[in-house]
Amino acid sequence: MRSEEDLIRTLRTAAGHAGSDGLAGAVAARRRVRRVRQRIQMVLAAAAVVVVAGATAAVLSRGGEQVRPAVTVTAVPATPTPKEAVVKQKIRPAAEVWPEAVFTMPAKSADGWRYRPVTGLSATEVLLSAESSFEKAGRLEVYDSAAKSARVLGDVPAPEGVKGYFVQDFEVGEQHIAWYGTTPNSPDKWADFWIMPRAGGQAKRVGEVTGPMSEVDRIGVTGDSVVWSVHQGGVYRMPLTGGTPERVADELHLMSWPLAAGYADRDENRGRRQDRVVDLETGQTVTVPAPAKVTSLTCGPVWCYGAAGDRTIVQRHDGSDRKDLPAEVRMHGMTELLGDRFALLTAYRSGDPAKEYVPLAATYDPVTGLMGGMSRMPSDGGGAGFGRGISSSPSTIVYWDEDVRSSQVCTTKGGAKVCEAKELGGGKEFTVVNLAAVTAGD
């Protein structure tokens, strides 16, 4: 069973796709001739300036055919205001901004299992989940970017007699790696918890839970317990030796053990906004202030990110060091934080991908003010992608496959046009940004 939170997150993430690379394709695909009055033409041109932001040439070519977008960009005011000029600032690739953090690695293990990065264990080590088939985690491995080799930590088994079992997020603790699994396609509410020594070895099943307690949103692992929070709010703990779960806190959501965050009451104007960060070991609570216009404020271990109109703000938990992020980025869907202090951001389209580097996503370092672009908008008009590490705490990893392309394939069935996105190529190598390497010297 899904939750309303899943719906909110999906809608916001989808919305984040709209302003960036989606529009170029849409404009190219727009072949309908519109009945347009002269006045409206001017209006539409103005709209096009905003949404296309100079990203697409006035004429796009696809399959040798000249496709003229329904709106042209010719009616741009002759003298742009300084506000518009700001958007022209370029985002450089992460590999140039943080060369120590970017490397390539195989996308598959020697025996052909597909890797899915989890998070950085250090500046040079990345925890990987190896999957025998789609989303079926079978093994944990560590890739060492200095030695350029992977080593196996241990198997990730499925519990016996459980149908439709899927491993969900992993979490790296000081001594253990923990994870949980669920049966997402079954109506029964159920989850189980596992640990493996961080150095590798045999996985051990800690225990299982049912009912509301099994609707896990994040997990953590301490020296003696698995800790988790649930979608409805509330934190639980179960000893590593198994046993009865114990409720540790009400209402809160785990962020990264021992930190948890609480949400302000729903306010129709301010979205879902965190207003406190609690250290569950010490009981210390920091009230998180935010300017009135800030929505969706979400905190990581040190910094919080929020939306303020079309700008994004960042501040420390106590509201200090608050600043606006550069105008060319905004939060990616619901705030997705990365590592201790970064957030996954969507870059506004800022140039022609055939002529220059145009990132699909970006991340910003509030400590240094540096910003690096992730993945690349392809110059051929097709789609591309990127992924985020699947740790429960904010992952330090963003990765993508430079060779993969998605393109729209349309067929006509019974008079109706049916289009779908097909992925082509790729599967050999990932480009990985490990933000743990950026913060390693701190």
Next chain:
Amino acid sequence: MDHTADFDEFVRARGDALLRYGYVLSGNMEDAADLVQEALARLGDAWPRVRRKDDPEGYVRTTMVRLHINAWRRRHREDLVAAVPENGRFDRYDDADLWAELRQLPPRQRAVLVLRYYEDLPDDRIAEVLGVSRGTVRSQAARALDKLRIARVLQEAR
């Protein structure tokens, strides 16, 4: 007063946010661009009145949702599966599935979910925007949530 400059500034400032709204409403970029442009064109016609009397953004968003439900309905039947080239960009696979299922919902049910969970509007305001009763909003939302296999937790609290 130069209305045109004023209106252009509004379009520049809000176009991107409106496009995102159009995208979650319609489920594809082509229709999102259509919705935004048609609604902005209508706003342009009504600009002197709307700017003076009420909130232009509210006007444009209401126009978009009504266009989405009415004029766009027929075409969606023919073109149910439009391309989502960004499919791979959901960080969770479940979300990509949920997005795909959302796009299959009838326009009105989808609009209710977008207004409630994306725009965060209370049910009585949704009823006003759609021109239906609050009871209809609740039943449409319940039906849509059930179809998507989403537990109604917040809904019960509303």
